[in-house]
Amino acid sequence: MDRLSLTSTFKTASAALRGVCLLAFFSCTATTALAAQQVDIISAADSGYQQSLVENIRDSLHGSGINVRTFNTNSDKSFNNNEQLIISIGSDAASLLNQNNIVTSQLRILANVDADKIPAQKNTSYLSMTQPHCRQFALIRLLNDEWQTVSLLLPEADVALTHRLESCANRYQLTLQVILIDQYINIIDALNSALSESDVLLALPDNSVYNAGTIKSILLTTYRHKVPVIGFSESFVRAGALAAIHSSTKQLGKQTAELIKKHYKNQSIKQHIIYPDDFDVTINKDVAKSLGILTPDRKALIKNLKNKNNE
């Protein structure tokens, strides 16, 4: 029996159950609630990262009475259940929701949420896997109080973002230098011409800039200019960035589970855009040492960051 026929069977069973409930109200209240407490999670089966997040959501919901159903973006279309909360992980899953005109409550978990680019859609909230910009600037200031100029590579299509970035930078007495790039500009040439005026490069999560094809040359070029990079993942730091704030799939899974529970307690998710509330900081001590940067204690740094409102 395939998953589609299983779902049909489930729907038939559910209708029958509602009929039975009319006969035995008290015993069925709990049953109805149980049937409603179900969440569908759509993700890419071939993404280890997304599957890890799914597992962590499932683990965090364990014992909550909320049933988790998982669907694959490549093959499953059977999540079209207007009565359930749907969680999409990644952009493919979110696109799938758009294509299927899903109107039920949704939580879309995306690598990077740009407030300028998401529609104000009823019943839809967005959880970013990466950190809010202001938190990144806070990290930069805590890492070194002498740094003044923060450079960042920004696709020209995202130029509108600069105003919010500038506002964050100013909050921490930092000057922003935006290096706009487009498909015709060689990123390395752009860095070579701009880094002499930079104290640090902030890498915003954008795969059109930071991807497998560019990461090596960006790290080597910035290192040559003795400009440290603030990355956005633990892997980035291992590769050669100085530091990064990042949330693990366990931390994100826990936060997602809390949002799901909140939804089912009839406390709708009020925030349109949600950022990770739990995070870690990784510092590459070898890079710090080589660049002659004295880094503060990591635990104190995390505590300090958590005390700030950085969204």
Added chain:
Amino acid sequence: MSFHQPYIATVNIARAAIISIIAFTHSAPLQAGDDELFFEMPVVLSASRLEQPQSETPMAVTSIDRELIEASGARSIPEVLRLVPGIVVGNSVNEWGEESKLIVSYHGHTDQYSKQMQVLIDGRSVYEPLLGGVDWNMLPINLEDIERIEVTRGPNSSTYGSNSFLAVINIITRHASEDPGHYVQLRAGNHDIADLTYRYGGNSGDLDYRVTLSTQNDDGLDARKNLGAQQYSDEFVDNHDDIHTGAIDYRTDYQINRRNNLTYQGGYSSTDQEINENFSPQGTRPVRDSETIHAHQFLKLENTADSKNSYVVQYYYNLQDKTDQSTSKLIVVGGGIDDFTLDLDFGLKSERHNLEFTHFNQTTDSLRLIWGLSAQQDISESIYWLNDQGTIRRETYRLFANTEWRINQQNLLNFGALLEKNRTLGTEVSPRLALIHKFNEKHSLRIGISKAIRSPFISEEFGNIAFSHDLTSGGTPIGVTLVEQQLVPNSNIEHETIISREIGYFGQFLGDKLLINARLFHDHLDNLIQRETIPIATDNFDGETHINENLIGTEFTGAEFEFDLRPGHALRFFGNVSYLKIKSHDELLTLTAEEYVNSAPEWTASLLMIKQFSEKYSGSLGFYHVGEMGWLDVPDEPASSYNTMDLRLSKTNRQSSSLSKLSLVLKNLLGEYNNYHHQPDIGPRAELNLTGYIEYSISFN
């Protein structure tokens, strides 16, 4: 906030586009492929790639970065090295029947073969095993491909092996991914300068590659005719030292997976060089050409096992093959014996195989260990230098370890040793110890002591130069063979040793705008190898020959001061002053010892100023001072003290898809000078005079 200037235009164009992008993204708001953000990135800045901060190096290190290399206006690596305290560059200009050479000397003790320095390109030793020294003119490496040059001043055998005796020059090339697209550079100027470089860098999946093709040509130096009695003509004539080099070199970096990276490099160059033996009194020997081929293959596998451990295994092969046929001057015996000439074959072939394993271990935050093993085989053959000995092979095995122990926030102890074994050395240990005290994060003091050895080159141990000729009278053999033995081997030769003591200071001032690197040093050198004249019965030409022996001991005392000042983003001053006093151990200063004492200038200084006038225009001015010194093969004719100045003006044109530069370089602006052989008794005096060229480069995708 600022937009970086070159892209302001792009911003304005983009503003119009944003509206449509937002309109579009309203219905499709999501960013594609976000999973890529969390991909497992390869370890790019691995332990072996990271530089040690200058405040923590156990030795004094001068690091010449890309900006300095470009601003120096240099066409060759030795010209760049003039920015290093204590380094002197000489042009040996056709003496002794050999091709003109560029020679780099640190603290003297150098003839046309600079034997007491180690030179590495990406960890590959390029000094020539038969005669020593480096063919700087002929190495298949482009200045444009160099990331930085690190020069360790003082012995550092425990890190770089034997021959890391007086200094180590470590040339680091750029990763293949750093130069994507096409790059063309043209250079043309007086002295028949005509250079062309083409480079292409690309990538295919996890493979980055770069190929550089180049040709470099010039007519060498000009010379003044020798009028006798140490008088020279005012006019310059061709010195017959034209040089033409064609080279290809390539580098590939393959990211096997997140933790393993394979680098493969190779290169080939062919150099034709004109030789005119200035020293020949008769001047009868014709100008000839030598051809030298350099080739190398280099394979390096880097594994970053975890955050604490990484491993490097590398193998390289070097080849130098020189073809140089000549004839001697006319030999007149007299007494009815026929005059004759000898056929001379100055050709040589040298090869080196080297296999090395290194383990980088960060046991704890306070303890770092680098240790490794290497095996090396040097192979040399030369009819001229080794006579009938055929091919000489020498194997060397090394075990090395360096430990860095961070005792506490203020103190860092660095100790290391090299255990080395070969047929000449037996087994020798070269230890090093350095304590670095940090007064605070801006100022540190270093106290160090190290011992190093220099193993004799193959020619110093096995050198055997002999000529023979069956004499005739009226064309009829008279039954006598004339034998001229110029050099005999010495199986008892020993390695040279140095014990170096130093106090170093590294400081940062004005924020980080001014860096100061200074040191006081005292070096004790023993067993220095020198050629000695001895009588020999088998020589019926003049009854004497030469032998290399450990004869001399000297002491260096001196101070070096280096600074790097960046008052603003658009201005930089990089300079140094160095003082050196050499003494002999011998109470009675022999003639040979005196030559060693005078083999380096007391004072040297350099200053390179770089100014970015605007986004488009930049300029640099380099000033260099070298005191009087005598190179060991012309000690009686020391090069006078000289000052020289180079200028470079450059215009950069940045388009959306290309970057071009047009530069004018003028060298030797303070007049002519000779940096090797000031007053030759015989033959012309070569001088460095005004040299100018236009350089145009463009990089595009």
